[in-house]
Every structure is written in C-alpha cells, then in structure tokens.
Amino acid sequence: MDRLLTLLDENARLSTAQLAVMLDKSESEVAEEIAAYEKAGVIRGYKALINWEKVDENKASALIELRVSPKRDRGFDEIANRIMQFDEVESVYLMSGGYDLAVKVHGRSMQEIAMFVMRRLSTLDSVLSTATHFILTRYKDGGVILNPDDEKDERRSVLCD
Amino acid sequence: MIDYQLMLNDEVKQIKPSGIRRFFDIASEMDHVISLSIGEPDFSTPWHVRQEGIKSLEDGKTWYSPNRGFIELREEICHWLKRRYHTEYEPRTDVVVTVGGSEAIDLCLRCLINPGEEVLIPEPSFVCYVPLTEMAGGVPVTIQTKAENQFRLTAKELREKITPKTKLLILPFPNNPTGAVMRREHLNEIAEVVLENNLMVLSDEIYSELTYGDTRHVSFSAIEGMKERTVVVNGFSKSFAMTGWRLGYAVGPKEIIGQMTKLHQFGIMSAPTMAQYAAIEAMKNGDSDIDYMREQYDMRRRLIVDGFNSLGLTCFEPEGAFYVFPSIKSTGLTSEEFCEKLLMAEHVALVPGNAFGDCGEGYVRVSYSYSIKHITEALSRIAHFIKSTTV
Numbered sequence: 343m344d345r346l347l348t349l350l351d352e353n354a355r356l357s358t359a360q361l362a363v364m365l366d367k368s369e370s371e372v373a374e375e376i377a378a379y380e381k382a383g384v385i386r387g388y389k390a391l392i393n394w395e396k397v398d399e400n401k402a403s404a405l406i407e408l409r410v411s412p413k414r415d416r417g418f419d420e421i422a423n424r425i426m427q428f429d430e431v432e433s434v435y436l437m438s439g440g441y442d443l444a445v446k447v448h449g450r451s452m453q454e455i456a457m458f459v460m461r462r463l464s465t466l467d468s469v470l471s472t473a474t475h476f477i478l479t480r481y482k483d484g485g486v487i488l489n490p491d492d493e494k495d496e497r498r499s500v501l502c503d
Numbered sequence: 504m505i506d507y508q509l510m511l512n513d514e515v516k517q518i519k520p521s522g523i524r525r526f527f528d529i530a531s532e533m534d535h536v537i538s539l540s541i542g543e544p545d546f547s548t549p550w551h552v553r554q555e556g557i558k559s560l561e562d563g564k565t566w567y568s569p570n571r572g573f574i575e576l577r578e579e580i581c582h583w584l585k586r587r588y589h590t591e592y593e594p595r596t597d598v599v600v601t602v603g604g605s606e607a608i609d610l611c612l613r614c615l616i617n618p619g620e621e622v623l624i625p626e627p628s629f630v631c632y633v634p635l636t637e638m639a640g641g642v643p644v645t646i647q648t649k650a651e652n653q654f655r656l657t658a659k660e661l662r663e664k665i666t667p668k669t670k671l672l673i674l675p676f677p678n679n680p681t682g683a684v685m686r687r688e689h690l691n692e693i694a695e696v697v698l699e700n701n702l703m704v705l706s707d708e709i710y711s712e713l714t715y716g717d718t719r720h721v722s723f724s725a726i727e728g729m730k731e732r733t734v735v736v737n738g739f740s741k742s743f744a745m746t747g748w749r750l751g752y753a754v755g756p757k758e759i760i761g762q763m764t765k766l767h768q769f770g771i772m773s774a775p776t777m778a779q780y781a782a783i784e785a786m787k788n789g790d791s792d793i794d795y796m797r798e799q800y801d802m803r804r805r806l807i808v809d810g811f812n813s814l815g816l817t818c819f820e821p822e823g824a825f826y827v828f829p830s831i832k833s834t835g836l837t838s839e840e841f842c843e844k845l846l847m848a849e850h851v852a853l854v855p856g857n858a859f860g861d862c863g864e865g866y867v868r869v870s871y872s873y874s875i876k877h878i879t880e881a882l883s884r885i886a887h888f889i890k891s892t893t894v
Contacts, residue, residue: 345798345802349802349875352875353875353876356875356879360806360879363805363806363809364802364803364805364806364875365802365805366805495538495541495545495873497541497543497545
C-alpha cells in the first residue's frame with residue numbers, strides 16, 4: 343500500500359516536510375505526488391475528525407437501512423445519487439446482504455432524524471422499506487478513538503515498583 | 504533485631520541500582536507527562552500470535568514444558584535463524600528457550616566466567632551486563648564507543664582493552680541506547696581480534712530484526728570461524744512485540760548450551776508454556792508482522808532524527824533498535840540536568856545517557872516506539888524548551 347496515502351489517512355496535518363523526511367523523499371516529490379493524487383481523485387479532501395458530542399449536545403445520528411428497487415439500466419446509482427444530495431446525509435453505501443443501501447444521517451435530534459426519514463427518505467419512489475438505528479455512543483470513528491482516556495499508553499516503566 | 508546488612512550477600516549489596524529510577528519516580532507523579540522513555544514496542548503482539556497463546560489456555564495446556572523448551576519451538580527457532588541469518592543450529596542440542604533474553608545473558612555469563620576473568624562490555628549499553636558479570640564473579644571491563652564511529656565497536660578499541668585475563672566479549676548490537684548497528688565489514692574486523700586472542704563472544708542480538716537500511720542484520724555467528732565461539736542471545740520481545748510474554752533463547756555450541764540448560768533447569772525449570780505456543784506461531788507465520796512494524800519504526804526514526812538535528816541537538820542516524828541518542832552538549836547541561844529540567848518545564852520524559860555508562864554523558868536516550876502524533880508533540884515541546892533555555 344502507498345505509504346504516503348497511509349500516513350495522510352492517519353493524519354492529514356503532517357507537513358510536506360515531515361512527510362518527505364519519513365518517506366525518504368524530497369519535499370517537491372511529495373508535493374507532486376499529493377497533487378497527482380488530488381487530480382486523479384484519489385485524495386478527495388482533508389477534514390478534521392471532530393467529536394461533536396463534546397461541543398454540541400444537540401446532535402444525533404442514525405444508520406438507516408434501506409431496501410430499494412433498482413432501476414433498469416442505472417441499477418442503484420439513481421436512487422443513491424438522489425439520496426446523497428440531502429445535507430443531512432453523511433454517507434451512502436451500497437451493501438451486500440439483507441438490505442441495499444446504508445445511509446448515515448445526522449440531525450439536531452432523534453425527532454428531526456425521524457421526520458427526515460418519514461418525510462424525505464421513505465417517500466422516495468424506489469424506496470421499499472426503511473429501518474432506522476440511532477447511534478447512541480461513538481467509541482471510534484474514522485479509525486480514531488474518540489475518548490482520549492481510552493487511548494492511554496498502558497506500558498509501564500519496568501523500573502517502577 | 505536482625506541486622507540485615509550482615510545477613511545479605513556482599514556482592515549483591517555492592518551492585519548499584521539503576522540510575523534512571525529517580526526520573527521515572529518523578530514522572531509517574533506528574534500529570535500530562537509525555538514520555539519518550541519506554542524501551543518496548545508500542546504495538547500489541549500480532550493477533551494471530553496472541554490467539555495461539557489463548558488457544559493453548561483453552562485447550563488446558565497449562566503444564567511445564569521440557570527444560571530446554573518445546574522441541575517444536577526449538578525447531579522453528581533453528582529454521583527461522585537459518586532463513587533470516589543463514590546460521591545453522593541443531594534444535595536438540597544447540598538451543599535453550601529462556602525467560603526473556605535477559606535470563607539467557609545471565610546464564611551465559613555464569614556458565615563461562617571464572618572468578619577474576621575479565622568481560623569486555625562496550626558502552627553505552629543496556630544496564631544488565633555489568634551487574635550480571637559481577638554476580639558471576641567476573642571483572643567487567645568497559646569499552647567506550649564513540650559518536651564519531653557511530654557508536655560502533657572498533658577493532659582498535661577492542662585490542663586496547665585485552666589482557667591475559669580477558670575471557671569474553673559482549674556484543675550488544677543493534678544497540679540500546681544508541682541505535683548503533685555493526686554491519687558485516689565491522690563484524691569481520693572484530694572477528695579477527697577475537698580469533699587472535701582466543702576470546703569467547705556473547706552476542707546480544709535482541710534487536711536484530713529492527714535493522715534499517717538496504718541490508719539486513721548480520722549475526723555474529725555467521726562470520727567465518729565465529730559460530731564455535733559465540734553464544735547468540737535473541738528473543739521475541741522486540742521483533743514480535745512480545746515483551747510481556749517473557750520469552751527469549753540462546754543458541755551456541757552444545758557444550759555451553761548444555762551447561763546453561765542445567766542452570767536454567769535448577770533456577771527456572773522451564774520458560775512459560777503459553778508463551779512458547781504463541782512463539783511457535785510467531786516464528787512460522789510472523790515475517791509480515793516484522794516487516795510492517797519495522798516500516799513503521801523506520802518512518803518514525805527518520806522523523807525524530809530530523810527533528811533533533813534541526814533543533815541543533817546533533818544526532819547521528821541510528822540504523823537499529825528504536826532509539827536515537829542525540830547529543831545535548833550544546834545546551835551546556837549534563838544529561839541528568841537536561842532530563843530533569845525538560846521534565847519539570849515541559850513534562851517530557853527522556854532517559855539521561857549516563858544511565859547506560861559514563862560515556863553516555865552528554866547524550867539522552869529517546870525512544871521512538873510511540874505514535875507519530877505523540878512524537879511530533881514531544882518534539883515541539885522539546886523545541887520550546889531549547890528556545891527558552893538558550894535565550
């Protein structure tokens with residue numbers, strides 16, 4: 343796997359200089375590679391992983407399972423494209439197994455999400471059924487452990503009693 | 504009232520406690536301390552290896568193992584050494600599985616050293632060689648390695664310390680705390696001196712798999728003529744991130760390993776059974792884990808070396824283990840003053856270089872077995888410290 347991408351995936355704030363040192367490349371080489379990845383659409387953006395629960399108590403999110411009927415020629419793309427337009431929708435995945443689309447939604451309250459599902463999602467033409475699962479606590483998100491206390495270094499100095 | 508001082512063994516009383524304890528005591532009382540002081544991997548043992556340990560417990564395999572260790576493990580160790588370092592050993596006679604590499608070092612010293620015989624110990628190095636030599640009745644003779652030689656042992660330095668009483672040379676490479684590595688050409692030079700002077704060698708290769716650069720580790724016993732005079736100590740702690748399992752081994756001439764096994768049998772009985780089952784899996788299927796961890800360490804190594812050099816704390820590029828050993832002489836502080844002030848001012852814990860021998864004065868040991876996030880935070884605190892002390 344590309345080490346540059348792996349490093350950025352873990353921490354996008356590493357400077358080009360730091361990346362260059364770690365990868366044993368020149369800064370300009372690294373800058374060029376990043377630019378190429380951006381151009382090719384491999385790197386699609388840089389954003390902070392925020393533990394919103396710490397900032398704003400009025401935040402809720404849910405995972406919604408959708409069963410939909412695929413369209414001739416366009417399969418699931420049409421409905422997926424329709425759903426991802428909503429601002430409330432954080433991610434949309436096509437799934438194997440018991441349902442078709444997994445949609446992650448956020449809102450200011452469970453009530454707001456419930457209304458969104460009722461009024462906007464379930465009324466879409468090809469949606470056959472929905473199942474809404476509210477997220478109660480996020481322990482780890484995007485590969486990051488959200489509560490710093492869970493990330494403690496448990497190694498002890500062997501010299502301490 | 505018993506006067507315990509009269510009861511205790513005189514040799515034991517003479518041994519100095521490790522000098523780094525004081526810092527850990529202070530650091531453990533502080534909040535928000537960021538440490539680069541720990542000498543063990545930050546990775547957990549690879550899951551498939553842990554699973555074999557768990558399985559052995561589920562299957563109720565909770566008995567002693569044979570004194571030398573399970574034959575399956577000794578066979579795997581021999582395959583592994585052959586595959587990776589091209590050295591050949593006989594599993595039935597040339598291997599003893601021990602409780603960590605440390606026990607193997609102790610056994611080897613006690614089996615080779617007669618009272619008054621001299622043991623050559625390059626410094627800076629891990630803290631156990633001198634006291635264990637003393638307890639074995641030997642006389643430790645330290646050799647100061649130098650930054651300008653990248654802390655390698657040179658043939659000249661070695662020759663200067665040889666006397667008619669010299670029995671054993673300890674070769675602690677890749678080195679804790681300097682990260683120095685002896686490449687084949689450097690080992691060849693040492694081998695010549697060993698042969699000329701009929702020395703025995705204890706090669707502590709516990710960090711062997713953490714060797715960076717284009718060429719891999721060369722075992723001292725792979726150097727022509729050295730196998731018959733060398734006991735190689737290695738183990739699972741560093742290469743497979745298995746420190747807590749307490750498992751190491753020694754390989755060498757069967758006459759020596761036989762005596763070491765005898766001592767091991769009476770003092771220890773046998774190494775932990777569960778750990779041995781896990782280690783069999785590590786030897787069989789763990790090569791890719793080693794590669795992954797080494798790559799991670801290597802990136803951190805570059806980052807931290809560059810970080811210290813750009814702070815003006817010059818740091819030669821270490822090619823092994825997971826330590827860097829920057830010089831702090833430019834600050835005008837001693838190693839201990841530097842570490843203490845840094846700890847108090849910025850809550851960053853490092854280990855003073857003199858804990859690893861007098862010639863470590865003027866240096867600090869910095870471990871990079873930490874996440875990149877952790878390392879960058881520590882570096883920026885150290886930068887702040889340097890700025891505020893030199894203004």
